[in-house]
Amino acid sequence: MADxxxxxxxxxxxxxxxxxxxxxxxxxxxxxxxILGPEVTELEQRLAAFSGAPLALGCANGTxxxxxxxxxxxxxxxxxxxxxxxTFASTAEVVRWVGATPIFVDVxxxxxxxxVAHLEACMDMVRKDPELTPxxxxxxxxxGQPADYPAIKALCDKDGLKLIADSAQGFGCTxxxxxxxxxxxxxxxxxxxxxxxxxxxxxxxxxLKDEGLYELLRSLHVHGSGKERYEYARIGLNSRLDTIxxxxxxxxxxxxxxxxxxxxxxxxxxxxxxxxxVRPHKVIEGGISTxxxxxxxxxxRDGFRKTLADHGIPTAVYxxxxxxxxxxxxxxxxxPGGLPVTERISHHVVSLPMDAYLEGERLDRVVKAxxxxxx
Ligand SMILES: *Cc1c(COP(=O)(O)O)cnc(C)c1O
Numbered sequence: 001m002a003d004x005x006x007x008x009x010x011x012x013x014x015x016x017x018x019x020x021x022x023x024x025x026x027x028x029x030x031x032x033x034x035i036l037g038p039e040v041t042e043l044e045q046r047l048a049a050f051s052g053a054p055l056a057l058g059c060a061n062g063t064x065x066x067x068x069x070x071x072x073x074x075x076x077x078x079x080x081x082x083x084x085x086x087t088f089a090s091t092a093e094v095v096r097w098v099g100a101t102p103i104f105v106d107v108x109x110x111x112x113x114x115x116v117a118h119l120e121a122c123m124d125m126v127r128k129d130p131e132l133t134p135x136x137x138x139x140x141x142x143x144g145q146p147a148d149y150p151a152i153k154a155l156c157d158k159d160g161l162k163l164i165a166d167s168a169q170g171f172g173c174t175x176x177x178x179x180x181x182x183x184x185x186x187x188x189x190x191x192x193x194x195x196x197x198x199x200x201x202x203x204x205x206x207x208l209k210d211e212g213l214y215e216l217l218r219s220l221h222v223h224g225s226g227k228e229r230y231e232y233a234r235i236g237l238n239s240r241l242d243t244i245x246x247x248x249x250x251x252x253x254x255x256x257x258x259x260x261x262x263x264x265x266x267x268x269x270x271x272x273x274x275x276x277x278v279r280p281h282k283v284i285e286g287g288i289s290t291x292x293x294x295x296x297x298x299x300x301r302d303g304f305r306k307t308l309a310d311h312g313i314p315t316a317v318y319x320x321x322x323x324x325x326x327x328x329x330x331x332x333x334x335x336p337g338g339l340p341v342t343e344r345i346s347h348h349v350v351s352l353p354m355d356a357y358l359e360g361e362r363l364d365r366v367v368k369a370x371x372x373x374x375x
Contacts, residue, residue, distance in 0.1 A: 005353060005362060007314040008194055012357040013259075017251045024247040037243030043250055044205070050253065051171070051179040051187065053207045055214045058241030059221050062168040062190020063090040065204040066138065068239065069186045070098045072216040073162055079135040080126045082161075084114050085324040086342040087140045091166050092323050101132060102332055104324040106339040110282040112295070113147040114139050120155055121336045127159075129333075136162040141170025141180060143318070143351075144196060144263075144290035145283050149175055149183035164188060168204075169292035171197055172260050176286040181207050191241075191249060196263070196290040197256055199245040259356035263291040266358040270294060273367030277374045293318055297348040304350060304373045311369035316351045 014021070028037060040058050048056040059065050075081060077099040083092045085104040095102040103126060106118040119137070126134045137156055139147035147165070156163045165180035167173070168190035173180070181187040189195075191203030208214055219225055224236030267289070270280070278296050283289045295318065298304040305315045322342045323329055352366055 020251040039246040043246040060239040062204040064239040065188035067094040080132040085322040116151040144292035146175040153183040262356040293351040294354040307373035
């Protein structure tokens with residue numbers, strides 16, 4: 001059996017920026033401002049500028065980044081929040097944290113992001129339910145590409161719903177040249193190491209436009225603190241971004257746009273290599289993806305994965321079990337018409353190695369293996 005190549009090559013990136021990373025980390029250790037040090041503030045400013053928003057706030061991870069705005073808006077029991085089922089657990093988990101009800105929305109069969117027609121049907125269902133108040137939509141930039149924000153935002157505006165862009169995988173993506181925060185009330189980021197903009201541990205951030213909401217989130221992410229130290233205005237969390245992670249992210253942000261461009265070249269390389277046999281999920285018209293995942297649908301997934309493994313190519317399945325089907329979400333309201341797309345694709349999707357350093361011989365090896373599996 002051939003040597004297994006990495007699914008995500010983090011080592012090449014580390015070597016590329018080592019001469020910036022090491023002094024940046026050493027500076028944090030030396031200065032001792034480990035919590036909410038100056039690098040956190042600098043990173044927040046740079047994240048906001050990167051996405052064309054006025055404000056950003058670091059937090060402990062991409063899950064808290066979703067929960068904090070729900071807390072700020074006092075989303076609670078009896079409230080409905082519309083989420084896709086074909087996503088990572090956090091998107092729906094935070095809805096349960098605040099006691100609200102997740103309403104699972106199907107995805108578009110081509111882009112895998114929230115299906116707007118089904119969202120509308122789900123909203124109609126909730127409007128007729130006297131026990132539920134519709135409050136928010138969490139759209140997910142799945143696999144790195146923007147959801148259909150213009151259409152989703154229009155539906156939110158009709159009912160005065162808040163819109164969260166779960167950009168954990170998609171920070172840096174654009175639609176018609178705009179970042180998701182152009183439409184959303186908040187866009188959330190995860191810096192989990194395997195995400196396109198990852199740190200060396202856990203981390204997250206919220207990008208936003210509204211000053212009042214920013215002040216609330218700032219308070220909530222440090223135990224609901226008030227104006228004075230040890231004065232508490234509300235119940236919050238301990239959800240700060242570590243200074244050392246912010247220092248690492250500042251070095252990574254310098255090359256992030258370049259890396260997004262490289263990921264797009266890698267995706268083009270895949271399409272040129274095996275696009276005659278199989279095509280990846282489609283990117284929305286006018287969209288630029290960060291290609292957090294390069295995902296195909298294949299008939300015989302186990303056979304495909306085995307052939308690739310025999311060629312030394314690791315694969316992954318995002319996501320094998322839709323959230324609405326899982327024991328944790330039993331008892332959530334059934335969505336109108338069910339979620340047939342989510343249920344079908346969860347049996348067929350498979351993701352290939354993808355990162356900004358996928359080129360040349362390594363890319364050719366994947367192409368050869370895919371052709372051997374499907375040719
Ligand atoms: C990774 C991820 C999250 C959560 O991020 P963490 O930093 O791991 O908490 C949320 N939503 C989506 C879609 C993700 O992929």
